[in-house]
Amino acid sequence: MTPKLPFQLKNPGLFKDKSYVDGEWVEARSGKRFDVIDPGSGQVWASAPDNDASDVDHAVLSAHSAFQHYKKVTPRTRAQWLLKWDALIRENKEDLAHIVTYETGKPLAEARAELDYALGFTWWFAGEAERIVGTVQQPSAAGRRVFTVKQPIGVAAALVPWNFPVAMVLRKAGAALAAGCCMIVKPSPETPLSVLAVAELATQAGIPKGVFSVLTTSLENTPPLSEALCRHPLIKKVTFTGSTRVGKLVAKLCSDGLKKVTLELGGNCPFLIFDDADLNQAADALMALKWRHAGQACITANRVYVQSSIYDQFALLLKEKTSKLVVGHGADQNTTMGPVTTPQGITKALNQVEDARKHGGQIVLGGGKVPGKTGYFFEPTIIVGAKKEMLITQEETFAPVLALYSFDTEEEAVEAANNTSMGLASYYFTKNIDRSWRLLENLEAGMIGMNTGNSSAAESPFGGIKESGYGKESGKDVAVAEYLITKTGTLALEGHY
Numbered sequence: 466m467t468p469k470l471p472f473q474l475k476n477p478g479l480f481k482d483k484s485y486v487d488g489e490w491v492e493a494r495s496g497k498r499f500d501v502i503d504p505g506s507g508q509v510w511a512s513a514p515d516n517d518a519s520d521v522d523h524a525v526l527s528a529h530s531a532f533q534h535y536k537k538v539t540p541r542t543r544a545q546w547l548l549k550w551d552a553l554i555r556e557n558k559e560d561l562a563h564i565v566t567y568e569t570g571k572p573l574a575e576a577r578a579e580l581d582y583a584l585g586f587t588w589w590f591a592g593e594a595e596r597i598v599g600t601v602q603q604p605s606a607a608g609r610r611v612f613t614v615k616q617p618i619g620v621a622a623a624l625v626p627w628n629f630p631v632a633m634v635l636r637k638a639g640a641a642l643a644a645g646c647c648m649i650v651k652p653s654p655e656t657p658l659s660v661l662a663v664a665e666l667a668t669q670a671g672i673p674k675g676v677f678s679v680l681t682t683s684l685e686n687t688p689p690l691s692e693a694l695c696r697h698p699l700i701k702k703v704t705f706t707g708s709t710r711v712g713k714l715v716a717k718l719c720s721d722g723l724k725k726v727t728l729e730l731g732g733n734c735p736f737l738i739f740d741d742a743d744l745n746q747a748a749d750a751l752m753a754l755k756w757r758h759a760g761q762a763c764i765t766a767n768r769v770y771v772q773s774s775i776y777d778q779f780a781l782l783l784k785e786k787t788s789k790l791v792v793g794h795g796a797d798q799n800t801t802m803g804p805v806t807t808p809q810g811i812t813k814a815l816n817q818v819e820d821a822r823k824h825g826g827q828i829v830l831g832g833g834k835v836p837g838k839t840g841y842f843f844e845p846t847i848i849v850g851a852k853k854e855m856l857i858t859q860e861e862t863f864a865p866v867l868a869l870y871s872f873d874t875e876e877e878a879v880e881a882a883n884n885t886s887m888g889l890a891s892y893y894f895t896k897n898i899d900r901s902w903r904l905l906e907n908l909e910a911g912m913i914g915m916n917t918g919n920s921s922a923a924e925s926p927f928g929g930i931k932e933s934g935y936g937k938e939s940g941k942d943v944a945v946a947e948y949l950i951t952k953t954g955t956l957a958l959e960g961h962y
């Protein structure tokens with residue numbers, strides 16, 4: 466029986482609260498379920514099957530069996546299925562946005578924006594499917610022909626986060642399905658329902674059974690279930706988006722089977738503003754980047770470095786703009802910033818603020834939980850006088866807390882920006898073209914925003930360096946390549962060997 470939802474779906478058939486394996490909606494073998502909580506109210510509003518490691522083998526075997534057919538489907542048919550999926554997600558965007566809001570807490574406008582972003586991937590990878598090409602080499606020996614062909618690697622497992630539950634799934638599944646691979650998705654325990662809704666639309670799009678499966682699980686069973694996926698001999702590829710700590714565990718588990726792995730890990734991204742920048746442009750970009758999903762994006766600005774001559778002016782401008790944010794339930798039309806998704810987000814934010822205070826930082830805005838609200842609300846917080854000794858400098862915040870550091874020279878700013886084990890994205894604002902080129906070359910990150918805080922798009926390769934992981938998602942060729950093997954063919958013509 467469908468539970469009574471706290472919102473209305475235009476298409477009630479989109480609410481699915483069973484796992485999706487081999488084209489069937491199924492419970493966990495144990496029969497256990499776990500709760501799904503609305504971060505905006507702290508209330509349980511649904512539940513999903515609590516699969517454990519014993520549920521993995523059946524899912525993998527059925528995906529492997531589907532792969533025997535799917536790998537032979539023409540790329541054009543795969544592209545057509547992806548486009549049909551894309552059309553259905555577009556049609557059901559409003560319903561999906563509501564599910565995303567009630568799972569993540571993000572405002573509806575942001576949930577809609579996530580859907581638009583996610584649709585970029587189904588659209589893009591539909592185009593990529595038919596453009597997978599091998600190569601022909603010039604042979605060094607007479608009478609030889611040497612070439613490479615690309616083939617799908619096999620069944621892939623996707624371990625996805627809760628912050629962009631639909632976009633992260635479509636970025637991974639779009640590439641995998643275009644390449645001819647089948648995928649088993651393990652959503653985060655916070656966000657199973659949006660992923661299950663997307664699975665329902667995959668079925669309606671005609672994507673064959675077993676090609677796209679979803680194994681939901683609780684926080685408690687996430688480690689054993691993920692380990693079983695990573696260790697299963699028929700899983701040939703694992704893609705993970707999440708923390709660096711867990712990414713290292715995933716890499717270790719996959720190393721036993723020498724599995725191909727893509728890791729999109731933590732950020733701790735620097736955001737540099739020079740005194741020749743357009744301050745309004747920089748402040749607007751920072752507002753959009755930092756407060757998006759209450760600071761819970763891997764590419765968000767974690768450390769904001771402002772040149773000393775404009776420091777006070779910029780801090781004031783940012784404070785003025787940030788004060789206008791309306792914090793509330795994501796489904797409320799007036800809300801411009803929602804809650805954080807988990808109570809742990811609040812704990813971490815409080816710790817970092819307290820630590821910044823201890824180190825002499827000044828909290829010029831916010832600094833604590835939003836009083837008088839149930840749900841996981843934290844005030845948008847600005848710390849000035851931030852220093853390198855602070856916790857916030859060393860670890861990703863993943864909450865609406867922004868720290869402003871001061872610098873004098875470009876060299877100093879670059880050194881501070883790079884002084885982290887992470888290397889996901891870096892951003893800078895300057896009108897000096899020479900400096901711009903130097904910064905592009907000198908900043909240690911996989912993605913550089915030049916006078917912009919928004920560089921995520923289906924056509925742009927997404928991925929970090931250093932401890933932010935390896936592999937690329939989205940972008941031309943590179944993303945699909947993560948799901949392909951290269952086979953070299955050498956042919957000897959008659960009379961040669």
Ligand SMILES: O=CCCC(=O)O
Pocket residue numbers: 628629761762763764921927
């Ligand atoms: O949080 C990670 C993903 C953010 C993005 O794709 O822009």
